[in-house]
Amino acid sequence: MMRRWLLIFLLAWFFWPLRATAEPPTSWSTATVLQSVANHRQSAARFTEEKFIGVLDTPLLSEGKLTFRPPDYLEKHTTAPRDEVMIIQDAVLTYTRQGQTYTLHLAEHPEATAYANSMRGLLTGNAAILKQSYALELSGDPAHWTLLLLPTDTRIASLIKNISVTGAGDSVQMIEYDQTNGDRSVMTIRPASPSAP
Amino acid sequence: MNRYPAFERRVPVIGLWLLILVLSITVILHTRFTADMSAFLPSNPTPEQAFLVDQIKNGAISRMILIGIEGGDARTRAEASKALGTTLRQSELFTLVRNGNAPTRSADEALLFDHRYLLSPAVTAQQFSPTGLHDAIANGIDLLASPFGLFSQKIFTRDPTGETFTIVNQLGQDHAPRSQNGAWVSPTGARALLMLQTRDAGADTDAMAKALAQVHADFAALITSNPAMAPLRLMVSGAPVFSVDSRRLIKADVERFSIIGSVAIMLLLLLVYRSVSLLVLGLLPVLTGIAVAIATVSLGFGTVHGITIGFGTTLIGEAIDYSIYYFIQTQNESEHGNPTAGMERFWPTIRLGVLTSVTGFAALLFSGFPGLAQIGLYSIAGLLTAALVTRFVLPHLGTARLNRHSLAGLGRGLAPVFRGLQLLRWGFVVLALAGLVLLIARHGSIWQTGLSGLSPISAQAKAVDDELRTDMSAGDARYFIATTAQTQQAALVAAERLDAALTPLVEQGVLTSFDSPAKFLPSEATQRARQQALPDRATLTQNLHAAVEGLPIQAAKLAPFIDAVEQARQQAPLKPDDLNGTSFGLAIHALLQPQNDQWLALIRLHTPDEDALKPQHITAALTRAMAASGVPNALLIDKDTESTRLFNGYLNNTIALSLAGLLAIVVVLGFVLRSPARLLRVLLPLLIAVILVMAGLNLTGEKLNMLNLVGLLLIVAIGSNYALFFNQGKAPDHQTLASLALANLTTVIAFGTLAFSQLPILHAFGSTVAPGAILALMVSAAFAKTDQPPAAA
Numbered sequence: 001m002m003r004r005w006l007l008i009f010l011l012a013w014f015f016w017p018l019r020a021t022a023e024p025p026t027s028w029s030t031a032t033v034l035q036s037v038a039n040h041r042q043s044a045a046r047f048t049e050e051k052f053i054g055v056l057d058t059p060l061l062s063e064g065k066l067t068f069r070p071p072d073y074l075e076k077h078t079t080a081p082r083d084e085v086m087i088i089q090d091a092v093l094t095y096t097r098q099g100q101t102y103t104l105h106l107a108e109h110p111e112a113t114a115y116a117n118s119m120r121g122l123l124t125g126n127a128a129i130l131k132q133s134y135a136l137e138l139s140g141d142p143a144h145w146t147l148l149l150l151p152t153d154t155r156i157a158s159l160i161k162n163i164s165v166t167g168a169g170d171s172v173q174m175i176e177y178d179q180t181n182g183d184r185s186v187m188t189i190r191p192a193s194p195s196a197p
Numbered sequence: 198m199n200r201y202p203a204f205e206r207r208v209p210v211i212g213l214w215l216l217i218l219v220l221s222i223t224v225i226l227h228t229r230f231t232a233d234m235s236a237f238l239p240s241n242p243t244p245e246q247a248f249l250v251d252q253i254k255n256g257a258i259s260r261m262i263l264i265g266i267e268g269g270d271a272r273t274r275a276e277a278s279k280a281l282g283t284t285l286r287q288s289e290l291f292t293l294v295r296n297g298n299a300p301t302r303s304a305d306e307a308l309l310f311d312h313r314y315l316l317s318p319a320v321t322a323q324q325f326s327p328t329g330l331h332d333a334i335a336n337g338i339d340l341l342a343s344p345f346g347l348f349s350q351k352i353f354t355r356d357p358t359g360e361t362f363t364i365v366n367q368l369g370q371d372h373a374p375r376s377q378n379g380a381w382v383s384p385t386g387a388r389a390l391l392m393l394q395t396r397d398a399g400a401d402t403d404a405m406a407k408a409l410a411q412v413h414a415d416f417a418a419l420i421t422s423n424p425a426m427a428p429l430r431l432m433v434s435g436a437p438v439f440s441v442d443s444r445r446l447i448k449a450d451v452e453r454f455s456i457i458g459s460v461a462i463m464l465l466l467l468l469v470y471r472s473v474s475l476l477v478l479g480l481l482p483v484l485t486g487i488a489v490a491i492a493t494v495s496l497g498f499g500t501v502h503g504i505t506i507g508f509g510t511t512l513i514g515e516a517i518d519y520s521i522y523y524f525i526q527t528q529n530e531s532e533h534g535n536p537t538a539g540m541e542r543f544w545p546t547i548r549l550g551v552l553t554s555v556t557g558f559a560a561l562l563f564s565g566f567p568g569l570a571q572i573g574l575y576s577i578a579g580l581l582t583a584a585l586v587t588r589f590v591l592p593h594l595g596t597a598r599l600n601r602h603s604l605a606g607l608g609r610g611l612a613p614v615f616r617g618l619q620l621l622r623w624g625f626v627v628l629a630l631a632g633l634v635l636l637i638a639r640h641g642s643i644w645q646t647g648l649s650g651l652s653p654i655s656a657q658a659k660a661v662d663d664e665l666r667t668d669m670s671a672g673d674a675r676y677f678i679a680t681t682a683q684t685q686q687a688a689l690v691a692a693e694r695l696d697a698a699l700t701p702l703v704e705q706g707v708l709t710s711f712d713s714p715a716k717f718l719p720s721e722a723t724q725r726a727r728q729q730a731l732p733d734r735a736t737l738t739q740n741l742h743a744a745v746e747g748l749p750i751q752a753a754k755l756a757p758f759i760d761a762v763e764q765a766r767q768q769a770p771l772k773p774d775d776l777n778g779t780s781f782g783l784a785i786h787a788l789l790q791p792q793n794d795q796w797l798a799l800i801r802l803h804t805p806d807e808d809a810l811k812p813q814h815i816t817a818a819l820t821r822a823m824a825a826s827g828v829p830n831a832l833l834i835d836k837d838t839e840s841t842r843l844f845n846g847y848l849n850n851t852i853a854l855s856l857a858g859l860l861a862i863v864v865v866l867g868f869v870l871r872s873p874a875r876l877l878r879v880l881l882p883l884l885i886a887v888i889l890v891m892a893g894l895n896l897t898g899e900k901l902n903m904l905n906l907v908g909l910l911l912i913v914a915i916g917s918n919y920a921l922f923f924n925q926g927k928a929p930d931h932q933t934l935a936s937l938a939l940a941n942l943t944t945v946i947a948f949g950t951l952a953f954s955q956l957p958i959l960h961a962f963g964s965t966v967a968p969g970a971i972l973a974l975m976v977s978a979a980f981a982k983t984d985q986p987p988a989a990a
Contacts, residue, residue, distance in 0.1 A: 053341055055353055058749040060342040084343065097343060100366065105375040183350060 030138045031127050033145060036170035043068060044192040047076075051185040065192065134163075144168055207593040214590045217582075218485055221492035228495040232402065232444035232503040248679050248834055257787040258436055259399025263665040264391040264412065265432035269425070271386060275378035277419060277426050278389035282380075284415045285393060290408045293394035293783060297380050298373060301780040308779050309364050310352065314765035316719065317360035318367060320727040324358065325737065325762075330744035333358035334755075338748065355757045357750075368716060373780075374669055383668035388432070390668055394783075395437060402444050405437035434662040439654050444503070446653045450954045451507035458510040458950040462517060462943045469607075469939055470524070478594055479520040482586035486516045490579035494571050505571045507951070507959050511966070512576060514947020515554065515915060516583030518940035522547055523587050525936040544588060549869050550918035551584045553862045557914025560858025561907060565850050568958070569907065608931025611938055615978040622979045629885040632892030643891070644848065645900035653956045676802040676815065677834040678823065681795045685773065688789060688796035689720035691828045695800055698826035699819075707818045712801040714788040717781040724770040731766050734759060812838070851903035855910045862913055870924075879920040882976035883913045890969045904958050908965025915944060915966070916973025923981035941974045 048063040064078035076086045084097040093104040130136060133156065134149040149163040161178040175187045252258060266274050266281075282296040314320050323329045337359040340349045349362060374381040374390050381390040393412070397404035412433060420426040466476050487509055494501050522543045558580070561573025636643065678695055682688040692715040702708045719727075732740060737759050742752045773789060776782035788799045804815055816835060823831045867876050887909050894901060922929050922937055929937065948970065951963025 051342055051346070053346070053350055055350070055754050056338065056341070056749045057751065060338070060749075062342055081342075082339065181350075 028142050030136050030147065033138060033142075033147060033167070033170075034127055034130075037167070037172060040170045045189050046192050047187050047189050049185055049187045051183070053183050054181065066189070142169060210589055210593055214485070214586065218488060221485075221488040224492035224495050225488065228491065229500045230503060230506070231500045232447045248677075248832060251792065256399075256790070257394070259440075260395045260397075260437065262393040262395065262408065262412065262433060262435040262437050263662070263669055264393065265383070265434075265665050265668065266389040266391075267387065267430045267432060268428040271382070272378050273425055274389035274429065275380035275382075277416075277423075277429050278380040278391055280419055280423075281412075281416055282391060284419070285391075285412065288411050288415075290396055290404075290411055291393045292396045294391065295373075295381070295393075295783070296389070296391040297376050298780075301778070304779045305781065308776065308781065310356070310361050312765075312768065312771050313356060313360040313364060314731060314762065315724040315727055315768060315771060317363045317727075318719075319358070319360060319363045320730055322730040322732075325730065325732050325740060327740045327743035330358065330740055331746070331748065334744060334748055334750070338750065354755055355761045357755055357758050381669075388668060390665070392669060399436055399440065402440050406441045406444075409433060409437060409441055432661055432665060434658070434665045439652075439658070439662075442658065443653050447503040447507065447956060450956050450959065451503050454507060454950045454954055454959070455510045458947045459513055461946045461950070462513055465939070465942060465946065466517070466521075475524065478591065479517060479524060481594070482520050482583040482591065483513050483516045485586045485590075486512060486579035486581075486583035489582040490575045493578035494575050497574055498567065498571055502568055502571055504568055504956070504958050505575050507954070507956070508572050508962065509575065509579070510950065511944070511947045511962070512579040512583075514944040516580060517943050518918070518936075519547055519551075519584050519587040520591065521940050521943070522936050523591060525932050525939070546918075546921055547584065547587075549866075549921055551580055552865055552869075553917040554580055554914045556861045556865050557858050557910050560854045560861065560910060563857075564854055565847055569851075569904075607938070608933070608935035611934045612931060615934060615981070618975055618979040619981065625882075625885050625889075625976050625979055629888045632888045635892050636888070636895065639895055643895055643901055645902045653958075674801040674803060675836050676804060676819065677836070678800040678802065678819070678831055679797060679834060680828055680831040681792060681797050683795060685789065685791075685796045686720050686722070688798040689715050689718065690722060691831070692789075692798040692800060693720055693723060694826045694828050695823065695831060698822040699800070699802075702818055702822055705818075706805065707815060709803045709805055711803060712784065712788060714785050714798050714800075717785045717788075718771060718773060718776060721770045721772075728766055728768070728770075731762050733766070734763050737762055848903050848906075851906050855906050858910045859913055862917060866917060866921075875924055878980055879917060879924050879977075882920055882980045883916045883973055885976045886916055886969050886972035887912055889972050890965055893968060894964065899964065902957070902961055904961035905965045908962045908969070911962070911966050912969030912973055915970055916977065919974045920977040920980075923977045929981075937974065941970060944970045 045066045046063070047066055048061070051060045051062075053060065061081070062078050063080050064076065067073075067075040067077070072088075072090060074088045078084045082098075084095070086093065086095045088106075091106040093106060095102045095104075127136065130149070133151060133153050135152055137148040137150065139146050139148070145167050147165040147167070149165070151157040151160055151162070157180075159180060161180050164176040164178070165172055166174040166176070171191075172189055174189065176184060177187075178184045264281075266277050268274075269277075278296045282294050285291055285294045309316065319333070321329075324333055334357045337349070337353060337357045340346060340359050340362060341353060345362065349356075349359065352361060374383065376382065377386055381392075382388065383390060393408075395405060395408045397408070399405065413431065416431045420429055463476060463480075466479060467473070470476055470479070490509065490512065491501055491506070494505060555577050558573045558576040561569050562577075564570050564573065678699075680688065680691045680695065682691050692713050696711075696713045696715050699708065699711055699713075703710060715723075731737075738752075741755060741759065745752045745755075773782075773785050776785050788801070790797045790799070802819070812835065816833060819833050823833060863876070863880065866879055867873075870876050870879065890909065890912065891901070894905065899905075919937055919941065922933055945967050948963045948967035951959045952967055954960045954963060
């Protein structure tokens with residue numbers, strides 16, 4: 001059914017890794033960046049998101065909270081402009097909006113599985129999983145790095161041009177998602193509590 | 198007394214007999230034989246039961262085959278499922294082969310999108326007013342920002358009010374299994390699943406057999422050509438499997454037991470008669486009876502059921518009695534050259550015996566089960582024919598010339614045995630009282646509940662079916678609402694009105710959801726009303742300009758929307774057949790079916806998990822909603838209580854029928870015997886036999902169903918023959934004793950073989966009547982009058 005199909009896209013917005021901080025690794029690479037992100041990920045973060053959609057005159061703004069619980073529970077709770085919750089746990093994605101809950105089994109949709117596995121790869125610092133679906137390009141330096149994810153799967157590539165993750169040290173600060181049609185979204189992530197570095 | 202043997206009488210009698218025989222055989226040659234178990238479903242049920250029975254016989258479920266593939270690893274199972282699906286789709290035996298969600302997805306999307314203004318319940322004149330459009334487009338923009346945005350942005354300029362999303366939303370979560378590696382799997386993932394729908398009707402058992410053979414052959418070919426698939430196992434279930442298996446079991450059992458019973462009876466008679474020609478003559482009434490019986494059932498019912506033929510074995514056992522009585526009891530007289538001389542002696546008793554048997558079977562004619570009614574008609578026609586042939590044809594066939602072995606010796610040998618039984622008279626009474634106490638004490642465990650006891654399908658096959666059904670979440674919904682209308686469109690309109698009344702129940706949590714044909718396809722009237730709510734191009738353009746005030750979008754960017762609405766105003770309404778090839782097509786054909794000359798709309802109701810709400814609460818809420826909908830002939834069907842009620846209703850019907858049959862036999866006997874004391878002496882042994890049989894079956898752990906009950910009636914009908922012979926005013930002579938023993942033995946052989954049948958229906962008859970017949974004879978002998986010594990032979 002179409003609803004399942006729609007949900008494939010949910011993942012695009014999701015998974016923006018909850019990040020971390022740390023001392024710079026001795027040898028700096030994609031693997032070490034991911035490792036430090038994973039080692040210092042926090043259980044929660046705040047996000048704001050701007051979506052630039054071609055047909056609209058102004059970007060759409062939203063904000064909310066991200067929660068991650070090892071090993072595989074991920075929640076994106078949007079609090080404004082309206083309340084909605086997306087949860088990925090095991091191989092099941094649920095999305096609740098306006099009192100309706102939608103469920104998607106990831107195994108049913110290779111595209112969705114690719115997203116989920118890639119994002120989990122990012123969170124757990126598992127470069128091998130990421131590389132199944134994306135080519136990774138790291139640039140910048142440990143203080144200000146950018147990790148570019150380029151889809152290798154043609155089905156995903158037809159929708160997404162690239163995913164660009166910007167970070168400082170072991171914390172992810174911004175995830176920018178560029179669609180092939182020119183639309184893009186930018187998610188800015190900051191620590192959920194002042195005690196976080 | 199020389200009334201019969203004249204040659205001029207002999208020719209017309211034999212001619213008439215041969216003519217009837219030829220006519221019967223002609224009818225039989227044109228008879229359709231069936232073996233589907235629906236003959237043992239009620240024929241005159243309540244509307245709710247009629248619905249269930251019709252669904253069982255003709256509904257979508259009667260054509261649905263469920264397949265599971267087990268063993269190997271997940272990927273191999275998925276590969277096998279896909280390959281099997283491909284080959285099955287190429288055969289023309291199936292209208293539908295589903296094993297995944299992908300094949301129909303793009304057709305589903307195209308259908309919904311292309312007809313969004315006809316299908317979306319949000320399309321009203323208000324929605325297209327300036328304020329309505331403002332709110333709807335604001336909501337559409339909201340959707341863009343949501344995770345659904347990636348999809349909705351592709352169609353946003355054509356569907357800014359989000360009608361496509363509204364449709365998808367109201368269709369609800371579909372109940373198909375999930376996919377893995379592109380193929381349906383069970384919830385645990387341990388099985389790949391396929392669902393087939395046969396092209397031919399489920400009632401066509403030959404076609405079902407062919408379709409199933411195709412499935413097995415294709416799977417065998419698949420695993421032979423792919424060594425990796427060797428560990429895979431195929432599970433097949435569904436109504437077609439049951440109907441094919443039932444037929445096979447019935448056919449095999451009927452053949453086997455007819456042959457065993459017939460051969461045993463023939464050997465016994467050969468042993469006693471010591472004459473092949475006498476045996477052949479003795480079989481003539483029986484064979485004529487069988488031929489006329491089959492022809493009568495065929496003419497009366499249009500078809501003859503396999504079970505009826507199987508039951509026919511017992512007819513051999515009973516009808517042969519008449520020729521046994523004839524040959525043996527007329528023997529002395531015929532030795533003096535007059536073949537019908539003894540007729541005067543035995544015929545009145547036989548006539549009464551036939552009358553009581555026919556009375557007993559006549560009760561079955563009124564049974565709500567066509568299968569039982571067939572057995573009743575078959576037995577009546579068969580017994581009457583056999584008796585008449587014995588009475589009027591046999592004497593003309595030169596029986597006098599046969600050299601018959603005297604059975605007086607056997608009778609003399611048996612006489613002390615029968616007399617000995619009389620010593621046990623009180624023993625039987627005590628035993629019967631004990632049996633009665635036992636039955637009263639264990640009355641809760643006497644009867645079987647549920648119709649499933651009548652089905653020949655093994656518990657194992659049922660378990661496989663349950664598993665696959667659960668896997669498929671083909672979730673037999675418990676509650677249905679059914680309504681019929683003259684036309685397809687009228688049925689859809691009725692469904693729409695019910696939908697409107699049911700929607701609040703979903704909001705209140707009484708229902709989790711419901712599947713209605715109107716959700717997949719609104720009626721043409723509704724589609725046209727939506728079209729009429731759409732403004733013309735000029736009005737829409739104007740309204741749109743006003744609507745985008747305050748929204749982050751320019752009206753000019755929504756030009757494709759204006760075109761799409763204009764196009765929708767001209768669109769032809771969607772018809773059910775337009776849905777073919779999409780997953781909605783499958784759904785609509787299951788929920789909107791032609792039934793006789795009418796159309797049936799079905800609404801499947803999904804309720805919260807069991808125990809969350811009491812069934813009474815649910816049915817009360819549903820009944821109120823149905824009344825509020827104003828649909829006059831809507832029926833609420835609760836499958837669980839309905840099938841129990843159906844069974845209980847028919848058990849009660851059969852109890853009433855058996856009692857009526859019993860009463861009729863008592864009346865007939867009372868009328869003929871004209872003495873309450875003699876009547877009591879005839880009936881008491883039969884009552885004792887019935888009690889002992891019931892107690893015996895209960896002790897051996899057998900639960901009685903309605904066919905056992907009919908069997909009890911037959912004990913009375915058949916046993917009364919014996920009781921009558923023992924109550925002719927004097928004790929029976931040796932010839933009579935011998936013929937009674939022989940007749941009893943043939944009856945016991947005929948019913949006894951049925952007791953070994955795997956078919957619950959035949960088994961029930963056999964295990965009841967065989968011991969009952971023996972007991973009836975023994976107890977009748979025990980209660981025989983002893984005030985006069987046995988007459989000399």
